[in-house]
């Protein structure tokens with residue numbers, strides 16, 4: 001059994017006004033906002049499910065993203081060592097599905113894991129970000145993804 005953090009969210013990295021308020025509300029509840037039973041703060045529909053993962057648009061997309069999707073596990077995991085090949089197979093299928101559906105021809109897939117004091121992630125529950133940037137005059141505008 002992998003030890004879970006007592007701190008499901010880290011307010012240090014909540015950037016904007018509304019997001020900061022939501023994070024404060026989640027802290028008061030003391031529950032993980034990405035676990036299926038508490039998935040009420042998320043504002044966008046689930047686009048596709050696999051057995052253990054789902055894909056949805058980020059409620060608070062990063063600046064300069066054309067698409068900012070989150071791939072979220074249905075079980076509470078915080079550490080990389082909790083992921084198995086079956087997880088990566090499902091994640092691959094969701095990334096391939098989204099790339100086709102949203103005509104993503106290039107972008108980034110990122111994962112932060114473990115202690116949120118080192119990750120810059122506001123939610124400890126493991127999730128991948130699938131990001132493609134906006135274009136301006138056919139050139140991409142960089143998206144900055146914080147780690148730490």
Ligand SMILES: [Zn+2]
Pocket residue numbers: 032033034035075076077125
């Ligand atoms: Zn969770």
